[in-house]
Amino acid sequence: xxxxxxxxxxxxxxxxxxxxxxxxxxxxxxxxxxxxxxxxxxxxxxxxxxxxxxxxxxxxxxxxxxxxxxxxxxxxxxxxxxxxxxxxxxxxxxxxxxxxxxxxxxxxxxxxxx
Amino acid sequence: xxxxxxxxxxxxxxxxxxxxxxxxxxxxxxxxxxxxxxxxxxxxxxxxxxxxxxxxxxxxxxxxxxxxxxxxxxxxxxxxxxxxxxxxxxxxxxxxxxxxxxxxxxxxxxxxxxxx
Numbered sequence: 001x002x003x004x005x006x007x008x009x010x011x012x013x014x015x016x017x018x019x020x021x022x023x024x025x026x027x028x029x030x031x032x033x034x035x036x037x038x039x040x041x042x043x044x045x046x047x048x049x050x051x052x053x054x055x056x057x058x059x060x061x062x063x064x065x066x067x068x069x070x071x072x073x074x075x076x077x078x079x080x081x082x083x084x085x086x087x088x089x090x091x092x093x094x095x096x097x098x099x100x101x102x103x104x105x106x107x108x109x110x111x112x113x114x
Numbered sequence: 115x116x117x118x119x120x121x122x123x124x125x126x127x128x129x130x131x132x133x134x135x136x137x138x139x140x141x142x143x144x145x146x147x148x149x150x151x152x153x154x155x156x157x158x159x160x161x162x163x164x165x166x167x168x169x170x171x172x173x174x175x176x177x178x179x180x181x182x183x184x185x186x187x188x189x190x191x192x193x194x195x196x197x198x199x200x201x202x203x204x205x206x207x208x209x210x211x212x213x214x215x216x217x218x219x220x221x222x223x224x225x226x227x228x229x230x
Contacts, residue, residue, distance in 0.1 A: 032217050043118075044157075044205065044221035051217065090157065094217065101147060101159030101170060102219060 002027045004091050006105035013081055014113050021076040021108050023065075023091030031093050033074040034102065035065055038088040047089075050074065061085070086112045116140040118222035120206050126228045127196055135191045135225045137206030145169070146189045147207040147219060148181065157205065163189065196229045203227075 007022040025031060035047040048059025055067040065076045074091060089108045094100040119138045127133050139146050148160040161171040163181055178194045189208075193200055203226050207219040 036221075043223040046218055046220075049217065092157075101149070101162055101172065102157075103159065104157040106156045 002031075002093055002095060002103045004093055004103055004105035006089075006091055006108050008108050009106065010109045010111075012111045012113060015083055016080050019076070019078040019081045019085070019110070021089055021091075021110070023074045023076065023105060024072050025074065025091075025093045025103075026072065027093065027095055029095060031095055033065075033067060034092045034094075035059065035063070035074075035076050036090045036092060036104075038090070038107075040087065044090070047076070081110075081112050083112045083114050086110060118206055118208055118220050120204075120222040120225050122225060123223065124226045124228070126230065129198060129229055130195050133193050133196055133227065135193075135204050135206075135227070137189045137191075137222055138187050139189055139206065139208030140210070140220055141187070143208035143210045143220075145209045146181075146183070147209075148191045149205040149207065149221075150174070150202040151205065151224075152199075152202045160191070193227075196227075198229050201227060201229045 003026040005024045033050040036044045037047045038044050047063050048057050048065055050057045050067045058064045063078050065074055067074050089110055091105040092102040094102055118140055121136045125133055146163040149157050150160055151157045159172050161175045161181055162169040180192045182190050203224045205224045206222040209219045
């Protein structure tokens with residue numbers, strides 16, 4: 001069975017700091033990878049996704065992630081965070097098509113201090 | 115922008131009672147899902163639904179759970195006899211046309227179920 005590990009459960013940064021959140025997955029075959037964000041009081045929103053092609057994917061709000069197959073990793077990055085990036089971030093994966101459920105990591109609670 | 119909606123936002127029920135959680139997926143979407151998140155734990159997949167039948171279900175989705183699309187818009191999750199450990203946030207999601215876009219799941223705001 002697949003699993004997703006997020007190494008940092010709580011991260012506190014100051015505004016303008018650079019961000020990298022780690023994500024590792026366990027499945028050895030072809031995977032689809034996602035980062036979702038949940039802002040306080042809001043629902044899960046898709047930040048970015050990787051299916052194939054360029055391993056560096058860009059998402060909304062200045063976020064990007066790099067798929068490194070040899071490391072089974074899909075880390076999320078942002079060069080300069082803002083206070084409004086305070087949220088819960090979830091890495092997730094599927095291995096198949098439209099019907100497959102997402103396997104989520106435990107999430108990282110990110111707090112940006114002004 | 116179209117959204118997935120869920121009702122109620124919070125449901126309190128007594129152990130052993132039946133509950134129905136309701137979702138309205140985005141109107142032209144084809145695949146529907148239920149997930150749950152127990153407080154402090156990860157979001158877990160329960161079931162997916164396509165073409166009026168279950169496509170995939172997890173080990174969590176046992177005989178006390180059922181899903182239904184009773185009309186063209188609603189998608190429901192029924193828990194037949196609730197247990198304390200069913201207390202969680204339940205999320206509905208839907209995804210669109212086949213192909214690449216079928217991978218993008220759109221989530222509702224969730225229903226917090228509290229079993230006492």
